[in-house]
Amino acid sequence: DAGVTQSPTHLIKTRGQQVTLRCSPKSGHDTVSWYQQALGQGPQFIFQYYEEEERQRGNFPDRFSGHQFPNYSSELNVNALLLGDSALYLCASSQRTSGGFQETQYFGPGTRLLVL
């Protein structure tokens, strides 16, 4: 059973460019959350997707957007990259119960983004 997978593993971009990161959830999971982890910091919640819609959002600007596909995989897009966007981007998946609650999240290995 494959866990959460992310691609690419590493990425280098320059300021002003746009980037797309990808995540495939653990088998049986329908919800994907994205986190940003700057060097020496704890992960910060960006947003969460299920049923192909953004359901929750953290304190991130509109330059950060996402998408969820019918197969539950997800993309994180960041436009107009800034130096401060350099970080490890983590994807986590979970399963929403019939009562509307989310089960425990499982994290992927992350994508390391460097903005020059």
Next chain:
Amino acid sequence: KQEVTQIPAALSVPEGENLVLNCSFTDSAIYNLQWFRQDPGKGLTSLLLIQSSQREQTSGRLNASLDKSSGRSTLYIAASQPGDSATYLCAVRHRHGNNRLAFGKGNQVVVIP
């Protein structure tokens, strides 16, 4: 807003000593608390999850306690080994946060052989 603090930020211990890592949080209305391990440049590995109704969880040499009323959790690692060297992150899930996790900055641990 939930604030999670972990102290100490970094520590080094000789192999064989017990490790004690502390986590505090400001809002006691949590659903659960989770401890993760992170190796340099890697993702997160879940170690222990404590539900808000529980006082502690144990897995092998790891034991985590939770005092929700005082907003504290402690992770104990018995008889530390060099392979325990990593960053340990504490994360809380708010009762009404629908799975959003609030993380501390982590405890960076080095176990000296």
